[in-house]
Amino acid sequence: MRTFEVRPGHVPYLPGLTLPGAVVTRFLALVQVTGDADAAQRLMSGIVIFHDVTGFLPRTARRTPSDYAGTLRSQLDALGDSRLVVTELLCDGDHVFVRWRRHGRHRGPINGHPPTGLPLTEMGSTTFRVAEGRIVEVWLQDDRAGLAAQLERNRTVAQVAMEQLSPLTAA
Known part of the structure; x- marks a missing residue:
C-alpha cells in the first residue's frame, strides 16, 4: 500500500515506482489537485478515452486535456480547499490503479445543490x-450515492440552521 496526501506541485518519491506510476503521481500532483491545463497537456495524450463505470449506464467519452482540466477546475472550486489522499497505488505494466479520498467543503454548486460550506x-x-x-x-469509479447522501444531509442541516436563525434576524 502506498498512502500519501497529494500536495499541489509536490510529486512524491515512491521507491520502486514504474514509469507509468511516475506519470500518474506527477499527474495527481500537477493536475488532479490544481486543474492545471498546461500540465494536463504535458501528461495526457491529445485525446484520452474516459470510461465512467459508476453510473447506472456506464459511458465512455473522448476528452482533450484542456476539457478535462476545465471540468476538474469546476469540481475543485465546488469543494474549496480540498485535500486528496491516495490510499492505494498499484502498478501493473502500463496500468496504474489509484484508490483515493477527497475531503473538502461545499463552496460551489454540485449537481444542483447550492453551497452550504459544510x-x-x-x-x-x-x-x-x-x-x-x-x-x-x-x-x-466514484461513490456517487455517498456524495449524494452527503449533499442531501448538508442541505437539510443548512436549512435547519437557517430556520433557527430566522427568528433571531427578524427581531
Whole structure:
C-alpha cells in the first residue's frame, strides 16, 4: 500500500515506482489537485478515452486535456480547499490503479445543490493506462450515492440552521 496526501506541485518519491506510476503521481500532483491545463497537456495524450463505470449506464467519452482540466477546475472550486489522499497505488505494466479520498467543503454548486460550506468527502478509484509517457485511458469509479447522501444531509442541516436563525434576524 502506498498512502500519501497529494500536495499541489509536490510529486512524491515512491521507491520502486514504474514509469507509468511516475506519470500518474506527477499527474495527481500537477493536475488532479490544481486543474492545471498546461500540465494536463504535458501528461495526457491529445485525446484520452474516459470510461465512467459508476453510473447506472456506464459511458465512455473522448476528452482533450484542456476539457478535462476545465471540468476538474469546476469540481475543485465546488469543494474549496480540498485535500486528496491516495490510499492505494498499484502498478501493473502500463496500468496504474489509484484508490483515493477527497475531503473538502461545499463552496460551489454540485449537481444542483447550492453551497452550504459544510464538509464533503468524495471517495473512489481510478485506473489509468499510460503509453509513451502519457495517460491515454482512464476508468473512473466514484461513490456517487455517498456524495449524494452527503449533499442531501448538508442541505437539510443548512436549512435547519437557517430556520433557527430566522427568528433571531427578524427581531
